[in-house]
Amino acid sequence: MSATREAGLPEAGRPVLTTVAIAASLVAFVVIGALQALYGPAIPALREEYGISPAGAGLSLSAHFVGALLGVLIYHVLRGRLNNRVLLGGSYLLMAAGATLFAFSPSWNLALTGTFVIGLGFGGIDYGLNQLFAIGFGRRSTAMLNVLNGHFGVGAIAGPALIGWLGADRYPQIFLGIGVVCLLILATLGGVAAREPEPAPAPAEGGATSGARVLPIIAVFIGIYVLHVAIETGVGGWEPTHLEAVGYGAATAATATSAYWAAMTIGRFVVAPLSLRWSAPSILIVCCAGMAGFLVLATVPALAPYAYFGVGLMIAPIFPTCLPWLNRAVPGVAAAGAYVIAASMIGGVAFPPLLGGVIDTMDVKALPLVLFGLAAVCAALSLWLRKNAPDPDGVSGPRNAGADRADTVSM
Known part of the structure; x- marks a missing residue:
């Protein structure tokens, strides 16, 4: 197996992710980590704005996770038909659209729709980037995946801290800002390989893939x-x-x-x-x-x-x-x-x-x-x-x- 194939280079020496795309992916994981952690601290403002119970406000996170699960499955089904740039780009657009809808929704039902749309994009980004990092760095993929998911944790810590600093009533501006960041990341998708490399052949002698x-x-x-x-x-x-x-x-x-x-x-x-x-x-x-x-x-x-x-x-x-x-x-x-x-x-x-x-x-x-x-x-x-x-x-x-x-x- 050549060094090029080991490193996950799909064609003509092109990396699965360029340095700019790697940096953008780390930012994306900070964003999705912050998003998942923002719903809880925003509940007091949501209850006041929409007049809902604590259980009703908690539905925002449930809608997010349902959307995220569907986002993973939809992304996987479409992988064979659409390339990585299209799928990741669509996921970022869904997150931006959902965040905007959630931030400025006139009704709670529309706000829940926004969290569901956020979840669809969230699931696509979570699955898509984890898969690219898992195959894109050869034996360093484990290290790079730990770094990627470490940035999710950075966002999960920073999101509630931002709510605490600005106040729960500023959650619309925070969600809108997250949507803007998602749109900015779209400019880096040229650094993502359209297709991943083919998987390595299974070992011949009694390998784990029998x-x-x-x-x-x-x-x-x-x-x-x-x-x-x-x-x-x-x-x-x-x-x-x-x-x-x-x-x-x-x-x-x-x-x-x-x-x-x-x-x-x-x-x-x-x-x-x-x-x-x-x-x-x-x-x-x-x-x-x-x-x-x-x-x-x-x-x-x-x-x-x-x-x-x-x-x-x-x-x-x-x-x-x-x-x-x-x-x-x-x-x-x-x-x-x-x-x-x-x-x-x-x-x-x-x-x-x-x-x-x-x-x-x-x-x-x-x-x-x-x-x-x-x-x-x-x-x-x-x-x-x-x-x-x-x-x-x-x-x-x-x-x-x-x-x-x-x-x-x-x-």
């Missing part, structure tokens, strides 16, 4: 994505309640929860250089075992706030580390990435109420142990994947250093 193994491998990846998102949202949603139940004040619990979400961002930036030396299976196993270990520590009240920070660090690399590995494990299944990204969104919507139902039948102090059970299953699945879907492109040591040099041409 027909009998493909479906189980995809199913296990989906299981890991669903479960780790369930843990992520479970901690994010219930950490404050658990900490208050074991004796912490409301302010301390809120600060600890903010630190947990910050850890989700920090962890991705930290693991980016580590992924150049350590294989995806090794990183996944350490992260799953680390989640389980920190959740056990969270049962000790004195350690709980720090343990949840550790859980955030361990969860952070799983999504961006597994996606390139999945593409290498089943290169002939173009839909695999769409399946796992859609699964992560479904997990984020479905598991919070399910977990709430479990906690209703138990004491909230049992939260860490309930989530530990999910983390233990994740760890078992990660060990199965290491055996059944080996990742030869993720080796550590001198070979990886050589791969890094080959991949630099994609920049």
Whole structure:
């Protein structure tokens, strides 16, 4: 295999993403991270403007996620018919149009339509850029995906901070500004390759892509994505309640929860250089075992706030580390990435109420142990994947250093 093919160059030395397009993609992930995090802080202003209940205001996030899930599926279906520039351009336009409609809607029903349209664009950008980064940088794809998704976390932190600084009543201007940024990004789409490179051929000797193994491998990846998102949202949603139940004040619990979400961002930036030396299976196993270990520590009240920070660090690399590995494990299944990204969104919507139902039948102090059970299953699945879907492109040591040099041409 040539260095050009390894680096993900589809034709005549052209990179999948130029440096300008990479920078624009990072900005785009800051934008979608901010958008997802803006609905909650805007709820007081939404209730006052439209005269709706808290549950009604919460529908904005539900409409967003429904749109995002459909956006992923629509983008995937259209990949074979339209090129990347058209699909990404359409996604940015949908986000801009939806943000404008949401900002200046005269009625709540139209505002909900706006969040749904935002979600359609959000899903397309999330899926499209994750896929391009997963195949566009050879062995550095894991590192670059962690950097990309780290910028999502930057936006998720910055969005609520911006609302806090300007005031919730300024949410229309903030959403309009986000729409303008989406339109500006359109100017960089010339740096995106129209088509991705063809997947590498499957290994000849008993590789992980043999027909009998493909479906189980995809199913296990989906299981890991669903479960780790369930843990992520479970901690994010219930950490404050658990900490208050074991004796912490409301302010301390809120600060600890903010630190947990910050850890989700920090962890991705930290693991980016580590992924150049350590294989995806090794990183996944350490992260799953680390989640389980920190959740056990969270049962000790004195350690709980720090343990949840550790859980955030361990969860952070799983999504961006597994996606390139999945593409290498089943290169002939173009839909695999769409399946796992859609699964992560479904997990984020479905598991919070399910977990709430479990906690209703138990004491909230049992939260860490309930989530530990999910983390233990994740760890078992990660060990199965290491055996059944080996990742030869993720080796550590001198070979990886050589791969890094080959991949630099994609920049």
